[in-house]
Amino acid sequence: MPMQATTTTPLFSAQLTPHRSLxxxxxxxxxxxxxxxxxxxxxxxxxxxxxxxxxxxxxxxxxxxxxxxxxxxxxGRRREQITVWSDQIEWTATNAKGTKVLRRFDPRTVRLQLDRDADEKTTTIRLRNGKDELEVGAFLAADDKSSFAKALGTALRKARAA
Missing domain, CATH: 1.20.58 (Methane Monooxygenase Hydroxylase; Chain G, domain 1)
Structure with a gap:
């Protein structure tokens, strides 16, 4: 499915990449x-x-x-691009071989679900839409997950308010 061009600026956009280390x-x-x-x-x-x-x-x-x-x-060649507009959330994942997967969500129906450990550090970030669930940024470090989840949550609140 070809991507459509948009003339509006997104509320939030982030490209997630894993840390390149051995x-x-x-x-x-x-x-x-x-x-x-x-x-x-x-x-x-x-x-x-x-x-x-x-x-x-x-x-x-x-x-x-x-x-x-x-x-x-x-x-290290894996990528996740997440973009939040007022009417949709677009998540594009590219694996190490270069294969891309695109998923779209409605910001009014999707829920941001965070799993935390005993020290209240974010361990998992998921977008849930009914029974459909997507883990975002599984390869990120715990500190990076926490700051990303905070920014994504703020963008989702803005998208719902718009």
Whole structure:
């Protein structure tokens, strides 16, 4: 379905992107692969191993490092665009492969639902319209979710008042 052009300015618009980092697991994997890359030549000298298998292992290690970086940073290409107008809410999600999903809601019927932990930090932001439910910004950090939920809630109140 083609997107229609609008001449009005939205009440709220935000593009959400995940934090591009390796995470604890990816960092540990990268550290281990880098350490093995550094240790292999010394091990070959001390153990008097033939150099051809050592060079092969080093090349395999370099490929594994590249693959680790590629796979762990690929999620950084995800995007969520949420735009609030007085008559509709438009949510567009783009996954890591580039596939887009568009959903629209009526701001008068949609409800913003927040889940919080014991410390009152926002853990989940959902838009609920009857039985239809959509989680927004699942990849955001807790602090980012809190500030985004506050801004989105304010925009929804403005849209309902308009």
């Amino acid at each position: 995470g604890k697991r990816g960092g540990m994997l990268l550290f281990g692969l880098g350490t093995s890359l550094a240790v292999l030549p010394g091990l070959a000298v001390v153990a008097e191993l033939p150099w051809l298998p050592v060079i092969g292992l080093m090349l395999a290690d370099i490929v594994a490092i590249g693959l680790t970086l590629f796979l762990s940073l690929r999620t």
